[in-house]
Amino acid sequence: MSDGKVEVVRAGALTTVQDQGRFGHAALGVPRSGALDQPAHRLANRLVGNPADAATLETTLTGVAIRVTRPVTVAVTGAPAPVYVDGRPAAWGSPVRLPAGAVLDVGAATFGLRGYLALSGGIAVPPVLGSRSTDLLSGLGPAPLKDGDILPLGEPAGAGPPPHHLALWDGPPRELVLPVLLGPRDDWFTAAAVRTLAAGRFSVSPHSNRIALRLDGPALERAVDGELPSEGMVLGAVQVPPDGRPVLFLADSPTTGGYPVIGVVPEARLPAAAQARPGLPVRFTPLRHRRPAAAA
Amino acid sequence: MRLLRAGQDSLLIDLDEPGEAQAWHAELLRRRAEGTLTPVREIVPGERTVLLYGVHDLPGLEAELRHWSAPSRAADSGELVEIPVRYDGADLGVVAELWGMSEDEVVRVHSGAEHRVAFSGFAPGFAYMTGLGEPYVVPRRAEPRTSVPAGSVALAGHYTGIYPRSSPGGWQLIGSTSVTLWDLDRQPAALLVPGTRVRFVPDSEGAAA
Numbered sequence: 110m111s112d113g114k115v116e117v118v119r120a121g122a123l124t125t126v127q128d129q130g131r132f133g134h135a136a137l138g139v140p141r142s143g144a145l146d147q148p149a150h151r152l153a154n155r156l157v158g159n160p161a162d163a164a165t166l167e168t169t170l171t172g173v174a175i176r177v178t179r180p181v182t183v184a185v186t187g188a189p190a191p192v193y194v195d196g197r198p199a200a201w202g203s204p205v206r207l208p209a210g211a212v213l214d215v216g217a218a219t220f221g222l223r224g225y226l227a228l229s230g231g232i233a234v235p236p237v238l239g240s241r242s243t244d245l246l247s248g249l250g251p252a253p254l255k256d257g258d259i260l261p262l263g264e265p266a267g268a269g270p271p272p273h274h275l276a277l278w279d280g281p282p283r284e285l286v287l288p289v290l291l292g293p294r295d296d297w298f299t300a301a302a303v304r305t306l307a308a309g310r311f312s313v314s315p316h317s318n319r320i321a322l323r324l325d326g327p328a329l330e331r332a333v334d335g336e337l338p339s340e341g342m343v344l345g346a347v348q349v350p351p352d353g354r355p356v357l358f359l360a361d362s363p364t365t366g367g368y369p370v371i372g373v374v375p376e377a378r379l380p381a382a383a384q385a386r387p388g389l390p391v392r393f394t395p396l397r398h399r400r401p402a403a404a405a
Numbered sequence: 406m407r408l409l410r411a412g413q414d415s416l417l418i419d420l421d422e423p424g425e426a427q428a429w430h431a432e433l434l435r436r437r438a439e440g441t442l443t444p445v446r447e448i449v450p451g452e453r454t455v456l457l458y459g460v461h462d463l464p465g466l467e468a469e470l471r472h473w474s475a476p477s478r479a480a481d482s483g484e485l486v487e488i489p490v491r492y493d494g495a496d497l498g499v500v501a502e503l504w505g506m507s508e509d510e511v512v513r514v515h516s517g518a519e520h521r522v523a524f525s526g527f528a529p530g531f532a533y534m535t536g537l538g539e540p541y542v543v544p545r546r547a548e549p550r551t552s553v554p555a556g557s558v559a560l561a562g563h564y565t566g567i568y569p570r571s572s573p574g575g576w577q578l579i580g581s582t583s584v585t586l587w588d589l590d591r592q593p594a595a596l597l598v599p600g601t602r603v604r605f606v607p608d609s610e611g612a613a614a
Contacts, residue, residue, distance in 0.1 A: 135447040135458060137595040138525035237589060247529045248570070293409035293417040338423075339526060339533065341449030341456025343415045365451055365526030373412030398410045 113181065113230060113262030118212055119174035120254040125243035125319075126232050127225075128164040131250075134238050135364040141344055142244040143360050145319060145383030146223055149187035153227035156184035156204050158266055163231030164241040166254070168224040170386075172215035173254070175226070181262065182229040183207045188221030188384060220281035221384040233263035245319050246361040284390040285313070285381060287357070289347055289372035291395050294337065297369040298349070302329040306347075306355070306371065306393045314354075315387040319361040321348075322382050324391055328353025329371060339367040345374040347393075355393075357382055406475065408467055411456065416466060418455045423523060423535060424478055426453045431483075431600060432476035433457070443469060450524045450599045452533070483521070483600035488567070489608035490516070490558050494578035500543055500560060512607055514541060515579065520565055520603040525595065530569040530587030532597035537563055549575030556582050558605070565605075567597070580605075 117124075127150060130143025144150035144167055154163050166173060172190050182204045185192050192199045193214040199205045207213050207228075215224060234241050234251045243250040251260075295303065311326030329349050342348070346358040348368045357374060359382065372395060374382070385391070406429075407419040420426045430450040436442040443466040446459025460466050492512045501508045520536030543560040550573065553559070557568045559576030566576060569586035586596050597603065 132446060132459075134529075134594075135449045136525060136599055137529055137593060138527065138531055139529045238594065249529065290410070290412055293411045293419070338452035338454070339524060340417065340451030340454040341411075341447075341458060341524075343411050343456070343458055345412055363526055364449060365524055370411065373415075375413050 113177060113179040115228065115232065115260040115262055116176045116178070117173070117254045117256060117258040117260070118176055119172075119214070120256050120258070121168050121173040121215075122171040123169040124173045124254040125167050125245070126164050126234055126251050126254075126260070127167040127242045128240055129162055130242055130360060131238050131240035131244065135341070138247070138364050139238060139249065140244055140246050140361050140364060142240065142242040142250065144225065144242075145360055146187050146225065146380040148380055149223075150225045150227075152202075153184045153186040153225040154231070155271060156186070156202075157182040157227045157229040158271070159227055159229060159231050160266055163227065163263065164234065165228075166226040166232065168215060168218075168226065170222055171217050172224060173226060174212055174214040176212050177207055177209060177228065177262065179209050179262070181207050181265070183213055184227050185215050185224055186227075187224040188218035190218045190224055191216040220386075222386050223383055228262060229265040230263035233261040242360075244361050246363060282381070282385075282389070284392055285385045286392050286394065287374045287378055287382065289374055289393050289395045291372040291397055292370075294369035295371050297331055297333040297337070298371050299330045299332045302331070302371070303395055305329055307395050309393075311355070311391040311393070313385045313387050313389045313391060317385075317387065319359055321359055321362055322357040322385065324355050324357070326354065326391075329355060331369070333369075337367050337369045339365045342366045342370065343373055345376055345379055346370040347372050347374060359383065406470075408470060410463070411458075414458075414460050414463060416457045416460055416463060416470075418457070418470065420453050420455075423452055425475070426450060426455060427521070427523065427600070428476040428478050430455045432473075434600075452523055452535075483602050485602045485604065486596065487604045487606050488558075488582050488584050490580040490582050490605045491608055492516075492580040494558065494580045496546070496559075496577035497579050500577055500579055503543060504541060511579065515565070516605045516607050520605070522597045522599050522601045522603065523564075524599055525597075527566070528569055528572060530595040530597065531566055532586075532595070532599075532601070532603075534565040534597070534603055535563060536603075537565065539563075543577050545575040546577060549573055553578065554581070556584070556586075558582055565603075569595075 127144040314323035553574035
């Protein structure tokens with residue numbers, strides 16, 4: 110057994126342990142959780158030779174600083190940020206050797222919101238219901254990091270970093286464009302509400318978090334009054350509470366809810382939503398499902 | 406029965422009333438256990454719906470479901486769990502007033518009914534239980550409490566719920582139990598899973614001790 114440890118020197122605004130998420134317990138009210146920007150999380154793991162299910166640290170805006178008790182390979186992906194080892198600049202988006210006792214400091218994101226720090230061996234906190242992820246809605250998994258916390262490191266897989274490694278970033282978007290597959294409850298809204306969804310100028314609300322991306326902008330008008338009996342919710346659901354302002358469900362969102370879902374953003378677009386800073390303009394492109402083939 | 410798509414890989418089975426949703430849920434679980442259901446990652450019941458989340462073959466499953474005959478209610482009979490309750494909640498008097506009866510009668514109505522876990526949500530292990538019947542509806546509190554103790558037995562709408570851990574909450578508190586609702590060392594971690602039948606047993610001898 111490896112007895113490597115990670116010491117949190119500076120926890121940052123919100124740093125949590127994340128992996129691919131907690132599957133199979135939604136019927137008991139357990140959210141998916143997991144890294145909000147899964148491609149960035151997977152890339153960080155790949156860059157240090159970790160298997161896909163290893164846990165990384167997800168940072169928010171202000172980065173994190175850590176020290177390790179045994180030498181590891183680290184990689185920082187997601188929102189681009191300056192990286193330092195003992196005060197010397199080091200590579201972002203590339204494997205970096207971190208000697209025992211040296212301090213790795215990931216600075217504030219230059220754009221985007223969430224960074225991922227992978228360490229060879231992964232963060233080896235005990236899994237809860239099959240995942241090491243911190244779930245901020247239900248409190249499962251380790252608490253958000255605090256200065257001085259000590260986390261266990263896992264055994265490196267032995268594969269080492271891949272021969273080619275290059276993290277790519279498209280640059281900061283001027284707006285977030287989200288396709289929305291209408292339904293299951295688009296019939297609870299007026300035709301004007303769907304037009305407002307398509308044409309309205311929305312922006313990311315500062316009240317957004319790992320549970321949901323909240324949106325400022327025009328209200329979506331309901332065609333049906335009254336309460337929707339609570340029903341199962343999926344990641345990417347665009348739920349519309351009574352104030353009419355759409356809320357996009359992210360990884361820590363509840364598994365059931367009682368407000369109608371006008372449409373669902375495909376999971377492949379959620380990483381972009383996870384990197385959207387408050388104030389960023391948001392545009393929705395509503396799409397209708399293709400009719401299923403007529404039954405034989 | 407209507408089939409509504411929820412995104413690229415999920416299907417919401419929309420039904421007219423809770424009994425149908427319970428029967429469909431039970432039938433889906435039975436077929437999954439049997440290995441005759443198209444692979445689905447999560448089966449999430451709602452009050453009048455069942456969400457099939459993470460479906461490998463959506464058109465295939467839609468076609469399959471359209472050929473099912475409506476599952477029979479009789480197929481649905483979950484395990485019975487008895488929960489001792491000390492009916493000493495801070496809102497018991499409010500509920501008695503709303504229902505136009507004494508607090509003792511509220512206890513008789515609540516403990517006399519067989520309840521059933523319709524679905525979960527709000528927090529891991531938080532079960533929405535039905536069984537009180539039409540007249541016994543309770544609004545949420547206008548001002549939610551910032552902290553409701555774990556084990557609080559509470560009413561809202563036509564549901565009974567028990568707070569698995571201390572949390573903010575807007576339900577009307579009618580009692581408390583010392584039963585552990587959520588235990589990660591238990592399989593499953595939730596005591597009350599959808600489909601479970603529940604009886605509340607009045608316990609004046611310190612259920613919450």
